[in-house]
Amino acid sequence: MTSDTVPAFPMARAAGCPFDPPPELHRLQDEAPLSRVRLWDGSTPWLVTRYAEQRSLLADPRLSADVTRPGYPFPAPGRPTGAQKLGFILMDDPEHARLRRMVTAPFAIKRVEALRPAVQKIVDDLIDDLLAGPKPVDLVEAFALPVPSLVICALLGVPYADHDLFQGHSRNLISRSVPADQRGASFRALHDYLDRLLAQKTADPGDDLLSQLVTRVQAGELERSDAAGIGVLLLVAGHETTANMIALGTLALLEHPDQLALLRDGDDPKLVAGAVEELLRYLNITHTGRRRVALDDIEIAGVTIRAGDGLILANDIGNRDPGTFTDPGTLDLTRDARRHVAFGFGVHQCLGQPLARLELQVVYSTLYRRIPTLRRAAALADIPFKHDGAVYGVYELPVTW
Amino acid sequence: MSGVRVILDQDKCVGSGQCVMTAPEVFDQRDEDGIAVLLTTAPDTGQTDVVREAAALCPALAITVRE
Numbered sequence: 334m335t336s337d338t339v340p341a342f343p344m345a346r347a348a349g350c351p352f353d354p355p356p357e358l359h360r361l362q363d364e365a366p367l368s369r370v371r372l373w374d375g376s377t378p379w380l381v382t383r384y385a386e387q388r389s390l391l392a393d394p395r396l397s398a399d400v401t402r403p404g405y406p407f408p409a410p411g412r413p414t415g416a417q418k419l420g421f422i423l424m425d426d427p428e429h430a431r432l433r434r435m436v437t438a439p440f441a442i443k444r445v446e447a448l449r450p451a452v453q454k455i456v457d458d459l460i461d462d463l464l465a466g467p468k469p470v471d472l473v474e475a476f477a478l479p480v481p482s483l484v485i486c487a488l489l490g491v492p493y494a495d496h497d498l499f500q501g502h503s504r505n506l507i508s509r510s511v512p513a514d515q516r517g518a519s520f521r522a523l524h525d526y527l528d529r530l531l532a533q534k535t536a537d538p539g540d541d542l543l544s545q546l547v548t549r550v551q552a553g554e555l556e557r558s559d560a561a562g563i564g565v566l567l568l569v570a571g572h573e574t575t576a577n578m579i580a581l582g583t584l585a586l587l588e589h590p591d592q593l594a595l596l597r598d599g600d601d602p603k604l605v606a607g608a609v610e611e612l613l614r615y616l617n618i619t620h621t622g623r624r625r626v627a628l629d630d631i632e633i634a635g636v637t638i639r640a641g642d643g644l645i646l647a648n649d650i651g652n653r654d655p656g657t658f659t660d661p662g663t664l665d666l667t668r669d670a671r672r673h674v675a676f677g678f679g680v681h682q683c684l685g686q687p688l689a690r691l692e693l694q695v696v697y698s699t700l701y702r703r704i705p706t707l708r709r710a711a712a713l714a715d716i717p718f719k720h721d722g723a724v725y726g727v728y729e730l731p732v733t734w
Numbered sequence: 735m736s737g738v739r740v741i742l743d744q745d746k747c748v749g750s751g752q753c754v755m756t757a758p759e760v761f762d763q764r765d766e767d768g769i770a771v772l773l774t775t776a777p778d779t780g781q782t783d784v785v786r787e788a789a790a791l792c793p794a795l796a797i798t799v800r801e
């Protein structure tokens with residue numbers, strides 16, 4: 334294949350189908366589990382489109398997530414250098430495992446489940462404010478962003494009053510349309526901000542995750558800059574993703590009223606938990622693929638991936654693989670979607686998934702019951718979607734009731 | 735009919751919690767670092783399906799189920 338026949342990536346979604354992956358991805362998946370795509374810089378990494386190959390490769394230790402290695406398919410100009418690494422998400426084992434294990438305990442299932450009443454209170458209070466406030470209102474600003482921001486702030490020990498600062502920089506960090514130098518500046522600003530918080534926690538420790546990191550630094554187990562990097566990772570990953578699932582999920586449900594009715598009129602925690610998994614699968618908001626580089630030659634599905642080749646594992650289309658999910662284009666809250674790859678797979682699978690699930694379960698089981706007449710206050714065509722982001726969603730969602 | 739045997743490789747575990755969510759009578763997580771622990775290596779036959787499901791969901795391929 335010559336480079337001019339290689340399709341450009343990422344691809345555009347079809348007009349009027351904001352919840353479906355680009356048609357071109359469906360076509361590539363139909364044709365073969367792996368193919369080549371062309372990136373902004375002219376490089377031609379592998380694109381892995383089928384579910385089985387995605388899982389097998391994401392669990393393969395011969396793939397590296399180290400963004401500083403040649404061949405790593407970076408989504409935009411301004412590839413981070415070593416010093417700028419965003420926590421362990423862009424590192425390999427054993428260092429990745431060592432750092433991840435330092436912050437895993439607070440995300441254990443039982444620890445997270447214990448937060449349910451606190452999360453329910455946050456959600457209830459925000460809905461009280463919505464109901465008491467003016468309408469129409471932007472659901473992103475008034476609800477979708479505050480829920481996960483308040484939750485992750487409490488867990489990390491970050492003052493919520495600083496939300497304009499960290500939300501703004503987080504948005505820059507994950508956008509392809511923000512220039513590289515501005516993205517770099519936002520990363521440094523967040524890093525400095527976390528570093529200042531770590532200094533405060535050193536003087537005045539609290540019962541929070543950042544204070545636990547300070548203890549690790551004091552014990553000589555963790556570099557101060559790595560602690561700040563982990564803080565940035567948790568703060569950014571902890572609110573942007575879930576916020577997008579809340580707003581985009583609500584929009585998807587409003588467009589599928591029969592499905593929304595299941596949540597609004599039912600009261601079954603099992604249904605709610607299943608609905609969260611299905612919305613994660615169907616929307617797959619991390620829509621520009623998991624990115625890796627091969628450390629060794631790998632034979633898979635009749636092709637040879639060479640050491641040094643870049644790979645993009647497109648989990649959005651993986652979650653629509655008809656070989657794994659029956660009728661994958663249908664949003665069906667009652668299906669068993671637990672095998673989705675919306676949180677990735679392999680050693681980097683989302684650390685925050687128990688927390689994300691809890692927040693989404695509380696939101697989806699509360700918002701539509703308390704505001705049963707919730708509806709869009711703008712035409713679908715006028716809603717701005719995050720086509721340019723590493724995380725898909727809506728910039729704004731005007732709603733009324 | 736006897737049930738299955740479960741083997742857990744804690745060195746591989748990344749603390750995703752998938753197994754605890756799926757088969758809470760068989761798996762738990764350590765308080766100190768969230769790494770999975772087995773509550774039993776020979777679960778009741780009634781647990782076989784969820785144990786298999788947990789092994790299939792484990793992102794780190796840390797769970798092996800033996801007949």
Ligand code: HEM
Pocket residue numbers: 398421422423433485566567568570571572574575578618619623624675676677678680681682683684685686688689
């Ligand atoms: C619905 C919401 C969320 C989605 C869809 C999501 C998705 C993902 C995905 C796909 C990955 C894998 C990255 C890769 O393989 O390259 C990941 C990793 C990660 N996520 Fe999430 N995430 C969500 C919420 C959260 C929350 C609430 C947190 C927590 C604080 C969080 C923290 C992390 C961290 C720390 C990693 C890196 C794990 C590692 O490299 O070992 N995420 N997430």
Ligand code: SF4
Pocket residue numbers: 742746747748749750751752753754761769770788791792793794795796797
């Ligand atoms: S599912 Fe696997 S990685 Fe996750 S906690 Fe259980 S054993 Fe560990």
